[in-house]
Amino acid sequence: MSEVFFQIEGMHCDGCARTLQILLEREPGVKRASVSFDQACARVVYDPAMVERSELAAAVERPGYRVIGSAD
Amino acid sequence: MSEVFFQIEGMHCDGCARTLQILLEREPGVKRASVSFDQACARVVYDPAMVERSELAAAVERPGYRVIGSAD
Numbered sequence: 746m747s748e749v750f751f752q753i754e755g756m757h758c759d760g761c762a763r764t765l766q767i768l769l770e771r772e773p774g775v776k777r778a779s780v781s782f783d784q785a786c787a788r789v790v791y792d793p794a795m796v797e798r799s800e801l802a803a804a805v806e807r808p809g810y811r812v813i814g815s816a817d
Numbered sequence: 818m819s820e821v822f823f824q825i826e827g828m829h830c831d832g833c834a835r836t837l838q839i840l841l842e843r844e845p846g847v848k849r850a851s852v853s854f855d856q857a858c859a860r861v862v863y864d865p866a867m868v869e870r871s872e873l874a875a876a877v878e879r880p881g882y883r884v885i886g887s888a889d
Contacts, residue, residue: 758829764836764880771843808836 746776749798751787751805752814758782765805772796772804818848819865823877824886828854837877844868844876 774795846867
């Protein structure tokens with residue numbers, strides 16, 4: 746398993762964070778996700794054989810949020 | 818195809834609505850979804866052979882929103 750942290754711009758409330766978390770958890774290859782509105786970030790544990798980090802960033806950005814940084 | 822409208826409580830911003838819309842669009846059997854923050858509602862076009870209305874309502878409620886009414 747691999748792990749990535751995304752710094753995210755554009756979440757306006759806890760509802761955004763909870764909904765984005767479930768969206769990420771339903772991506773193929775994602776084992777765990779947690780998203781924090783207060784911290785403006787997401788932590789995703791994923792199987793790198795099934796999904797690439799760029800696809801996870803794309804999943805974050807699809808609803809209109811922006812990934813402005815990432816870290817292992 | 819069938820169609821359902823849900824009246825939804827708990828969305829706080831357009832980000833909630835956009836993210837919930839993508840979550841619904843990714844449910845198996847859903848052909849189209851649109852979610853409005855201003856109207857506090859969702860419209861979902863789905864294949865009733867693949868997904869039940871109750872499952873769609875559960876998908877709305879999983880991030881913490883509440884379905885307070887539905888209509889065909």
